[in-house]
Amino acid sequence: MRDVARLAGVSQPTVSRVLNETTTAISISEETRQKVFDAVRELQYRPNMTARSLRTQETKMIALMIADISNSFYHPIVRVIQDVARQHDYDVIIADSDHRQDNERHFIEAVTRRPVDGVIMVPIHLTDEEIDHFIAQTRTPVVVIGVQIKHPQVDVVWADDEQATYEAVRWLLTERGYAQAGFVGVPDDFPPGPRRWRGYLRAMEEAGLPVEPDFVLFDGDFTLESGRRCARKVLAQERWAPVYFAVNDLMAIGFILEMQDAGYTVPDDVAVMGFDDIPEASIIRPHLTTVAQLTRELGDKLATTLLDRIEGRSEGPKRVLEIACKLMPRQSA
Amino acid sequence: MRDVARLAGVSQPTVSRVLNETTTAISISEETRQKVFDAVRELQYRPNMTARSLRTQETKMIALMIADISNSFYHPIVRVIQDVARQHDYDVIIADSDHRQDNERHFIEAVTRRPVDGVIMVPIHLTDEEIDHFIAQTRTPVVVIGVQIKHPQVDVVWADDEQATYEAVRWLLTERGYAQAGFVGVPDDFPPGPRRWRGYLRAMEEAGLPVEPDFVLFDGDFTLESGRRCARKVLAQERWAPVYFAVNDLMAIGFILEMQDAGYTVPDDVAVMGFDDIPEASIIRPHLTTVAQLTRELGDKLATTLLDRIEGRSEGPKRVLEIACKLMPRQSA
DNA sequence: TGGTACCATGCATACGTATGCATTAAACCA
DNA sequence: TGGTTTAATGCATACGTATGCATGGTACCA
Numbered sequence: 001m002r003d004v005a006r007l008a009g010v011s012q013p014t015v016s017r018v019l020n021e022t023t024t025a026i027s028i029s030e031e032t033r034q035k036v037f038d039a040v041r042e043l044q045y046r047p048n049m050t051a052r053s054l055r056t057q058e059t060k061m062i063a064l065m066i067a068d069i070s071n072s073f074y075h076p077i078v079r080v081i082q083d084v085a086r087q088h089d090y091d092v093i094i095a096d097s098d099h100r101q102d103n104e105r106h107f108i109e110a111v112t113r114r115p116v117d118g119v120i121m122v123p124i125h126l127t128d129e130e131i132d133h134f135i136a137q138t139r140t141p142v143v144v145i146g147v148q149i150k151h152p153q154v155d156v157v158w159a160d161d162e163q164a165t166y167e168a169v170r171w172l173l174t175e176r177g178y179a180q181a182g183f184v185g186v187p188d189d190f191p192p193g194p195r196r197w198r199g200y201l202r203a204m205e206e207a208g209l210p211v212e213p214d215f216v217l218f219d220g221d222f223t224l225e226s227g228r229r230c231a232r233k234v235l236a237q238e239r240w241a242p243v244y245f246a247v248n249d250l251m252a253i254g255f256i257l258e259m260q261d262a263g264y265t266v267p268d269d270v271a272v273m274g275f276d277d278i279p280e281a282s283i284i285r286p287h288l289t290t291v292a293q294l295t296r297e298l299g300d301k302l303a304t305t306l307l308d309r310i311e312g313r314s315e316g317p318k319r320v321l322e323i324a325c326k327l328m329p330r331q332s333a
Numbered sequence: 334m335r336d337v338a339r340l341a342g343v344s345q346p347t348v349s350r351v352l353n354e355t356t357t358a359i360s361i362s363e364e365t366r367q368k369v370f371d372a373v374r375e376l377q378y379r380p381n382m383t384a385r386s387l388r389t390q391e392t393k394m395i396a397l398m399i400a401d402i403s404n405s406f407y408h409p410i411v412r413v414i415q416d417v418a419r420q421h422d423y424d425v426i427i428a429d430s431d432h433r434q435d436n437e438r439h440f441i442e443a444v445t446r447r448p449v450d451g452v453i454m455v456p457i458h459l460t461d462e463e464i465d466h467f468i469a470q471t472r473t474p475v476v477v478i479g480v481q482i483k484h485p486q487v488d489v490v491w492a493d494d495e496q497a498t499y500e501a502v503r504w505l506l507t508e509r510g511y512a513q514a515g516f517v518g519v520p521d522d523f524p525p526g527p528r529r530w531r532g533y534l535r536a537m538e539e540a541g542l543p544v545e546p547d548f549v550l551f552d553g554d555f556t557l558e559s560g561r562r563c564a565r566k567v568l569a570q571e572r573w574a575p576v577y578f579a580v581n582d583l584m585a586i587g588f589i590l591e592m593q594d595a596g597y598t599v600p601d602d603v604a605v606m607g608f609d610d611i612p613e614a615s616i617i618r619p620h621l622t623t624v625a626q627l628t629r630e631l632g633d634k635l636a637t638t639l640l641d642r643i644e645g646r647s648e649g650p651k652r653v654l655e656i657a658c659k660l661m662p663r664q665s666a
Numbered sequence: 667t668g669g670t671a672c673c674a675t676g677c678a679t680a681c682g683t684a685t686g687c688a689t690t691a692a693a694c695c696a
Numbered sequence: 697t698g699g700t701t702t703a704a705t706g707c708a709t710a711c712g713t714a715t716g717c718a719t720g721g722t723a724c725c726a
């Protein structure tokens with residue numbers, strides 16, 4: 001910038017002012033403005049964002065932590081967030097926690113040492129205390145996906161997946177006519193597993209059906225491989241449910257593949273339903289019956305909610321935004 | 334840091350020296366070292382990486398640009414790079430170009446304004462000039478995936494996919510006994526399409542087969558949807574090849590799905606082979622015959638090659654590293 | 667013509683850190 | 697005891713930018 005100033009025959013602050021004309025209402029003569037622009041072009045000058053960040057205390061970056069880059073559910077979300085952020089002149093840095101607690105911790109550590117203007121994340125293992133502490137220390141706006149956080153300023157965008165699961169399981173039992181339904185889930189501390197579990201429970205209760213301990217599994221972690229594991233566990237049992245509701249598509253798909261590898265037919269020997277409607281749901285045979293989440297809308301709401309906070313358009317207590325779910329009847333159940 | 338210094342009763346530079354003990358050979362008394370550590374713990378102090386970057390001119394970040402987050406081919410690569418980088422105390426920021434030229438340009442722009450210590454990328458549309466210019470301006474080490482770059486310092490990691498394609502097509506023709514083979518490709522300026530095209534050509538030539546214009550398509554862009562488009566084009570024709578080699582799995586899968594949607598059977602009505610061996614290749618029915626690339630090894634080599642450059646262990650002209658390919662015979666061809 | 671207002675720009679400084687150099691005190695040697 | 701080395705620390709500064717304040721100049725008005 002000093003070189004630009006020298007070439008344009010003005011001072012460094014003047015160059016700064018020309019380049020950030022929007023910021024200050026200060027006036028610059030058209031002549032020097034031109035000289036500066038010419039010099040910038042000539043020298044191919046690009047402002048150093050590191051220095052700018054140090055001075056302004058804002059980085060024009062937002063950090064996004066997803067739980068599993070292999071889960072297609074997140075892909076449209078990533079895309080939309082990148083697009084919206086770009087429109088507002090922010091860069092997005094993406095991190096993948098792989099559902100691992102140490103990775104989540106590392107992410108938080110990274111964004112406190114290297115400040116960003118906002119954070120969007122899927123905190124699976126992070127505690128409320130850790131999040132509180134992060135916010136207290138950095139005052140960074142945070143928006144989360146699909147998880148309720150106690151902190152009074154953390155916005156959340158989610159689907160009402162308890163209700164959606166309830167409706168899906170009810171639909172399996174009443175419309176599709178299954179006499180019983182199993183549940184392929186995750187441990188209690190894996191949001192949003194417990195919500196979907198409650199939806200399942202509600203549907204079972206309403207249908208007057210007992211929850212058979214043999215038919216419910218909690219060994220998953222949202223990955224395809226864990227769906228296979230659950231299927232192997234079922235295969236080792238004597239009794240199966242006629243249909244299994246899996247907490248997400250990836251596990252449903254793993255479950256189906258393992259069943260098929262073992263020589264069974266879906267949905268005749270065992271039916272399977274998923275949640276998310278990722279592209280693979282329409283690749284696998286039979287096509288996966290599932291619940292779609294409007295992920296583009298989800299991404300859009302995440303990004304705009306965060307930017308509203310960052311740019312001061314939203315100051316109050318936390319907002320909870322809901323996105324719609326839609327039953328996608330296909331062939332697997 | 335000033336607060337830490339005050340609390341520890343020492344000067345700010347002393348705190349800095351204690352925290353970066355590795356850097357300088359300067360000696361600090363054990364007593365003050367302890368006082369500083371205590372103060373750091375008490376104040377929960379975390380160094381500000383922005384300021385540190387400004388001072389040291391290094392950011393401890395490497396930037397990774399992939400071409401399509403929906404292409405599972407990249408997922409293990411991302412994971413391994415994150416892991417290796419972490420071991421060396423670097424953070425990785427991921428960007429997704431979505432094969433779009435403007436996104437690639439934006440990425441380059443972003444990493445010149447906000448310097449990083451190294452770049453790993455899949456430059457599809459970027460010209461040699463743009464890359465030269467970036468390096469000249471920032472002196473940032475660059476490693477690319479699967480593309481030859483003219484710049485004498487840009488390392489490249491790739492598979493010998495021309496040879497692998499040649500062997501795959503030859504295998505289709507000789508071992509599998511197909512009398513002809515089609516090609517589902519991408520335009521000339523989409524690396525690594527042309528290399529795979531040359532492999533196909535070589536196999537056809539060696540087999541003494543003519544390349545039928547009706548059997549070769551170049552309308553793809555590596556996405557599943559573009560595979561469907563190619564299939565629709567084939568469906569509209571009178572003559573088909575008995576087997577099609579697609580430049581990647583995603584296109585092969587799109588091709589198969591569209592064929593199946595139109596009522597045809599794979600591999601009986603038309604056989605399809607892919608390239609990459611992404612997880613979806615083992616989800617689709619029939620399972621996709623394809624060529625596996627050792628993506629974890631690819632990611633590892635990318636990361637270590639880049640870190641070698643960054644940390645000065647490698648100074649010379651560009652290195653070209655090759656990873657192995659492996660034929661994966663399954664059911665689709 | 668002198669005073670006031672305002673436009674355009676420069677000067678000085680701060681953001682949080684790392685590091686060359688200077689300084690002090692202690693230790694050692696002759 | 698005086699001088700020289702060494703260990704431990706502080707002082708001053710720079711990285712590249714943004715901004716409050718001061719300043720010079722021009723135009724306007726009475």
